[in-house]
Amino acid sequence: MTSNKDNKVVEPKPEFMQIEDANDEFEKGFFRGPVFQKFTQNPIAFLAIGVTVVFLGKAVTGAGGQKDKQAANMNINRNLRNRVKAQGFAIAAIAGAYYMSVRAQRKEDERHGR
Numbered sequence: 001m002t003s004n005k006d007n008k009v010v011e012p013k014p015e016f017m018q019i020e021d022a023n024d025e026f027e028k029g030f031f032r033g034p035v036f037q038k039f040t041q042n043p044i045a046f047l048a049i050g051v052t053v054v055f056l057g058k059a060v061t062g063a064g065g066q067k068d069k070q071a072a073n074m075n076i077n078r079n080l081r082n083r084v085k086a087q088g089f090a091i092a093a094i095a096g097a098y099y100m101s102v103r104a105q106r107k108e109d110e111r112h113g114r
Helices: 015-022 031-041 043-061 069-112
Strands: none
Touching: 031 043, 043 069
16 A cells, blocks of 8 residues: 555556556556547547447438338448448458557567667
């Protein structure tokens, strides 16, 4: 146990939270911190995830105003198929960004002779 500035006893943070604490991640807001950092690393993934959410929302709520039940079912199915396509694109964007980061790290290691 340690004490902070106000002489209050503070339990040490778990090991998995110590890196965030060392980088002052807890002082930043949620959207200014990790979310903004991930968005700057891979904005295409955020776009694809947003499109996925839009198609899912349209499938859930979009067919309510149609009088023909068959047309409503077709609209729901079309939106769900589009959601799956957008989700596949999101996964591909995330995997592509990961591959590019690993490739950049390898080039960095080769340049420094590690």
